[in-house]
Amino acid sequence: MADISAQVATESEKNPLERQRELMQLLSQETRHSIIQALLGHPEVLASAAEINHFVPSKAKKTVEEQLDVLVAADILAIYNHTLNKQKRGLPWKFYGFTTHGTDILEDFNYLKAVPMARAVHQKTRKPEKIIRHETAPRPPLPDPVRVTFRLNNESG
Structure with a gap:
């Protein structure tokens, strides 16, 4: 895991094809791909x-957290505090x-072509009260x- 984010972090030293291969490996790992899809579908794109x-x-909660850390280390995701x-x-x-x-990557x-479908899936997915509270x-x-x-026009809170 950490090897991938360390490799991606040294992008200036890589040729474009090697960089593209590493990014594809980073994005296509099953858990990371699922995380990205979940965020693409979220109405606020922040979850x-x-x-x-x-x-x-x-996936286990710990596995998801580890993969979130990898995506943050690779500068694909950031942590936004409110x-x-x-x-x-x-x-x-x-x-x-x-x-x-x-977003550039x-x-x-x-991946951005999948946003309408990911949002439709997100909207139709049953959510318990806690998740609805988090979502709003x-x-x-x-x-x-x-x-x-x-294309988010109004920012929350």
């Missing part, structure tokens, strides 16, 4: 760990979402390029 775990049910939620019981304050670099590998919780703003990529 708590609990939400991501709900949409990646076939500290105002810390004072509110039952609301998440730590969210995972794409970075500007991550998703565009390069045609206030969130921090995304960077403008990420917000524009996903």
Whole structure:
């Protein structure tokens, strides 16, 4: 796991084909791919760990957390904190979402074409009360390029 993120981090030393191969390996690993799909389908493109775990049910929570760390280390995802939620019981304050670099990579590998289908699946998926509460919780703003990529017009909280 860490080897992949370390390899991706040294992109300036690699030729473009090697870089592309490494990115494809990073994105196509089963758990990471499922995480990316869960985020592509999320209406706010920012999800708590609990939400991501709900949409990646076939993997252990620890496995999902490890793969989230790999995606953060590779600068595909970032952790976005909404500290105002810390004072509110039952609301998440730590969210995972794409970075500007991550959206560029998703565009390069045609992942963004899957957004309408991923959002439809997300909308139709049954969610327990906790996940609904997390999904509707206030969130921090995304960077403008990420917000524009996903055509998000209004930012929450």
